[in-house]
Amino acid sequence: MDTAADRPLPLEGVRVLDVSQVMAGPFCSMMLGDMGADVIKIEPPTGGDQTRSAMGFKLKGDDSLGFINLNRNKRSFAVNLKSPDGLAVFKELVKTADILVENYRPGVARKLGIGYDDLRTVNPGLVYASISGFGQTGPWSQRPGFDLMAQAMGGVMSITGEPDGPPAKSGVPVADIGCALFTLSAILSAHIGKRNTGQGQYIDASLYEAALAFAIWDVCEYWGTGRIPEKLGTANRMSAPYQAVKASDGYFCMGANSQRLWLRLCELIDRQDLADHPDYATIARRLENRVALIDELETVFVTRPMEDWVATLLDAGIPAAPIYNYAQALDNEHARERGVVMDVPHPVEGQARSLGFPMKMMGTPQRVRLSPPLLGEHTDTVLQELGVNQARIAALREEGAVG
Structure with missing residues (x-):
């Protein structure tokens, strides 16, 4: 055979x-x-x-x-x-x-x-x-x-x-x-x-x-705006919030990188005030005000451990992931x-x-x-x-x- x-x-x-x-x-x-x-x-x-x-x-x-x-x-x-x-x-x-x-x-x-x-x-x-x-x-x-x-x-x-x-x-x-x-x-x-x-x-x-x-996103930003791209840490040029954020015991990554996911996130963390705020009403506005936005979100995220947040966000359909070192990345059930x-x-x-x-x-x-x-x-x-x-x-x- x-x-x-x-x-x-x-x-x-x-x-x-x-x-x-x-x-x-x-x-x-x-x-x-x-x-x-x-x-x-x-x-x-x-x-x-x-x-x-x-x-x-x-x-x-x-x-x-x-x-x-x-x-x-x-x-x-x-x-x-x-x-x-x-x-x-x-x-x-x-x-x-x-x-x-x-x-x-x-x-x-x-x-x-x-x-x-x-x-x-x-x-x-x-x-x-x-x-x-x-x-x-x-x-x-x-x-x-x-x-x-x-x-x-x-x-x-x-x-x-x-x-x-x-x-x-x-x-x-x-x-x-x-x-x-x-x-x-x-x-x-x-x-x-x-x-x-x-x-x-x-x-x-x-x-x-x-x-x-x-460097597609970066050169497109440069050609489209004339601004030379700068360092963003773990953030993204196309969407916010989409980066590493601080929990009570360390950092994890999350991404509410669409309007639907953004509104779901606000509902999940009981922050309707963020959903209604004009500074965060659209992806463009959230990108402009990303630093302040992350500060606001972290006041909530620091109240619970990162693994707890990752599980909660994934259950809600919001992309999230723990930040692994190589020992963890190489040795887990999925790997x-x-x-x-x-x-x-x-x-x-x-x-x-x-x-x-x-x-x-x-x-x-x-x-x-x-x-x-x-x-x-x-x-x-x-x-x-x-x-x-x-x-x-x-x-x-x-x-x-x-x-």
Whole structure:
């Protein structure tokens, strides 16, 4: 009997070369691997991906938990691209690939001889994605490509934090992960399009533009009013009340972000005076007078615990949520049912804790087919697949072309 787990994954038979390090590129290629692609992680023989040694705490082996969480469902091929023989072997591998992801600083791949123009002569059907901080062109293209700098120059830090506080970055790397997901979308589109033309194409993705792409409400406010958006803390530019508010034992989030919900809230907390007040009569007026409005609401909310308020508001059909730390977000009844956390097999660690698959494909459910690889763990296997014999593999390793 055919079951979903027995069916081939959507990208089975698709080969991806992951010539990237740290976060955006590896996250993108890991998503491709989760969909069934054969992802070969290209790493320098000495050291490998920087994140192998990242983070300030040690596991049993040399690889960090960060590396493990970014590199499941991949094989590691250690090759020295600065070696003529290493480069030649890499180009043989390119002939077998469908997709390549790299995140060198613009111009470096070309200097190494693995830029798009170099490789499309080897494989015209190659979908080649470059991830960088600010894109391949423009006066900022050579700036270091880090999430923090993209958030800073993409406007994110200017609107994050409390109104009277210093600039703050988003607590999670929105530019890195956002760029990874936009690049994933472009790669899949280009791969599908190749079916019609047989031709691959080049994708130029940047952390800076990914950060900006999230700012729809903020840039619309700027274009529509001419006012430069400012920090709002947990509040929202489109509606009020819609933010974190104080209860007797801490903060929770709530959102009466429509006229119907606003009137229901006033009834629930027995504050008809707020419903009748001209300063709060419409969404526009509530936004203008948001600070005073929240002060009024908190005089009620501080009389009861936050979990009590969350339950009361949800029962009334008003969106509300407790504010969880990561211990709470990862370990609760809902997270367990959704598989938010999973244990990944690892050749040294035995089992390593990992975040689960963020999207669920019911017809072809994702699974951990390959544990996060040790550096160069699959070098020999990949070379054998290319038809390289054992004597030649030994010679390549001896001269430092592969590891």
